[in-house]
Amino acid sequence: MPHSTQPPRMMHVMVKPIGSRCNLDCTYCYYLDKHQQLAQSNRDAMTPELLESFIRQYIQQQNGPQVLFSWQGGEPTLLGLDFFRRVVMLQQRYAQPGQQINNDLQTNGLLLNEEWAIFLKQHGFLVGLSIDGPQQLHDRHRRNRAGRGSFRQVMAAASLLHRHQIPFTTLTTVNAHNAQAPLQVYRFLRDELGSPMMQFIPIVAKKPGLWLTPRQGDAACDPCHEDSPVEPWSVSAPQWGEFLCTIFDEWYRQDLGRHFVHYFEAAVAIWSGQLSSLCTLAPLCGKTLALEKDGALFSCDHFVEPGYQLGNIHNQRLDSLAFSTRQQHFGINKEATLPTQCRRCDYQFACFGECPKNRLLQTREGEVGLNYLCQGWHQFWSHIDVPMQQLVKRLGLPVQKGIFATPIR
DSSP states (O other), rough: OOOOOOOOOOOOOEHHHHHHHHOOOOOOOTTTTHHHHTTTTOOOOOOHHHHHHHHHHHHTTOSSSEEEEOOSSSSSSGHHHHHHHHHHHHHHHOOOOOOEEEEEEEEOOOTTTTHHHHHHHHOOEEEEEESSSHHHHHHHHHBOOOOOOOOHHHHHHHHHHTTTTTOEEEEEOTTTTGGOHHHHHIIIIIIIIIEEEEEEEEEOBBOSSSSOOTTTSGGGGSSSSOOOSSSTTOOOHHHHHHHHHHHHIIIIIITTSSSEEHHHHHHHHHHHTTEEEEEEHHHHSOOOEETTTTTTEEEGGOOSSSGEEEEETTOHHHHHHHHHHHHHHHHHHHHOOOHHHHTTTTHHHTTTTTOOOGEEEEEETTOEEEOHHHHHHHHHHHHHHHHHHHHHTTOOOOOOOOOSSOOOO
16 A cells, blocks of 8 residues: 555454354354344345445545454354355455455354355455364354254364365353363364364353342352352353463463464563553453444444444444544543552553453452453463563563563663
């Protein structure tokens, strides 16, 4: 692109062109009831007119050298290949000189076949493949509406991606069950599935309606407690900490530099004084907005709720919403609303209270806004502190974070 003297205007929107529609019925899915909450139309998918309007605005209202489209759902492959052929055609139509257009697609893999693989390879899509571990762990929650597990179909999709050399990453949700087998999950992804990149996402499923806000350390913090603010399939904070620590030890001893785990790679950047590329661990949030099939734009994929709707691109410019004062306040509030316990924590620099959607507890002093996973995150950060400092030094980078690190000057 020609050199621009304008300040950078870059945004990232997670597009939900099919809304919550999916061919699985996962126990822990937080999204299946969103169409009811939002009173969306019964239309199956984003209209061709809205799709074109979004793609045109998304490209033209940014001035960076790269524009990233992220397609999610529900299950976006239910839209069929013709929908994504149109996506690519429109991107080519509106791309500006010298601008790189990239796409990623999050899928459960059930509909991927040879035709899909040829398309994804030809157009350079990065695929995110959802899988929760070996069959007995994966099929516990990731079943179709007939109650049948999806493991074998997902493994077939992984084989297809390998065979066509399509870049992909695995997304593993960590719940109350697979959290009990961290090495089994990690070694399966590494050795049997051959995952080139691994993402682990903790399941913290809030109970609907009114619920209590327990203090850290109370019995009600356990997901199985009747007064817990989360569903019983959620991972507990101690489970989350042990899961990360156990996998980290194996990765650090055997797989460093060979296998990519997004939390561990982010920690290297954090300990060398950089801001995390993961919004959940950065001081600001709101970097990734969510666009629904009806044109409604929300502050974040985890806040697709009426109170967080910025507007609708049917009648408002995308950039006026994405760069609005309201969205800036949403992002700043992540750090601004941290409780005192977080501000005094040795590892505030590492997570900044993690994702605001998980701030479901009171501190031991009774202050609201503590992350439900705080205990687990603190266990993990303290566990990796010294190894991270050693690793950063070996990489020739200045160690600027950690309890024993040289203070930043």
